[in-house]
Amino acid sequence: MVLLRRPVLGILELDEGLTPDSPCHVPREGSLLNPATFDRPIITEMVEGAFADIVIRGDPTLEDSCTAAARRLVERSADVISADCGFFIRHQAAISAAVNVPVAVSSLLLVPMLLRQLSPARKLAVLTADSKHCSKDLFGLDHPADRARVVIGGIEGGEYIRNTLARPFVRTSVDQIEREVTACIAQLRAMDPEIGMLLFECTGFPVVTNALRRTTGLPIFDITDLCRLTLTTISSSVLP
Numbered sequence: 001m002v003l004l005r006r007p008v009l010g011i012l013e014l015d016e017g018l019t020p021d022s023p024c025h026v027p028r029e030g031s032l033l034n035p036a037t038f039d040r041p042i043i044t045e046m047v048e049g050a051f052a053d054i055v056i057r058g059d060p061t062l063e064d065s066c067t068a069a070a071r072r073l074v075e076r077s078a079d080v081i082s083a084d085c086g087f088f089i090r091h092q093a094a095i096s097a098a099v100n101v102p103v104a105v106s107s108l109l110l111v112p113m114l115l116r117q118l119s120p121a122r123k124l125a126v127l128t129a130d131s132k133h134c135s136k137d138l139f140g141l142d143h144p145a146d147r148a149r150v151v152i153g154g155i156e157g158g159e160y161i162r163n164t165l166a167r168p169f170v171r172t173s174v175d176q177i178e179r180e181v182t183a184c185i186a187q188l189r190a191m192d193p194e195i196g197m198l199l200f201e202c203t204g205f206p207v208v209t210n211a212l213r214r215t216t217g218l219p220i221f222d223i224t225d226l227c228r229l230t231l232t233t234i235s236s237s238v239l240p
Helices: 052-057 060-075 086-098 107-117 144-148 159-165 174-191 205-216 223-231
Strands: 009-013 042-046 080-083 123-128 150-154 195-200
Touching (some): 009 060, 042 060, 060 080, 060 086, 080 086, 080 223, 107 195, 107 223, 150 174, 159 174, 205 223
Parallel strands (some): 009 080
16 A cells, blocks of 8 residues: 655744643634645744734844744645745745745735736725735735735724734634624725625634635635645655
8 A cells, every 4th residue: 555645734833922831722623724724734833033013014034033944844844835924925035945845925925816817897805914014015016007906904903913912822713803804894895896806814814714705705815725726736745
């Protein structure tokens, strides 16, 4: 019998300020950190100093910690590298240059592709945990007409972001996440009826993606979709 090693997803994790006596949370259904989401093994490495507030607002000094953690993941047999915060997009180029496996740290990498799936008359809405720090220069769009077709909405000021920024991290209920994201989507659609697709930047949102696909009737993409796409391109290998 031939035994195969399935592709492994390596995830760069935020530094959540946890202590040895902090509660251990089981990854939720549909979340980035749940192996069942991909039917693939998952390994993680914490990026030293990558507290949520620092990653969200951007700090170039994190680059060395990001690349070091990515190399550790590859040494542990990661075949694809992602990250547990969409704002790691600022370090995508450095991480890609540091390792020889596909790197997809943020769903924001999908923005150019998703715009081309839409009619020119329709818009893409990017939903983020903090719209104050989610600027359009993170989207990989050079043409002003493309940038004009992207609208940004955030849930800053809500319970989710307060819990995320807490040290140690506090877990927010799925119901609360759904309420906050639903309200944000409703506000965006009221202001921009041309919205035809949604993209979730925040890696905490995939736990409500399926529910909101049903209630909004819109296509919704998140980091798990990007990871699945990348993982399917990696062949299983024969175990030695």
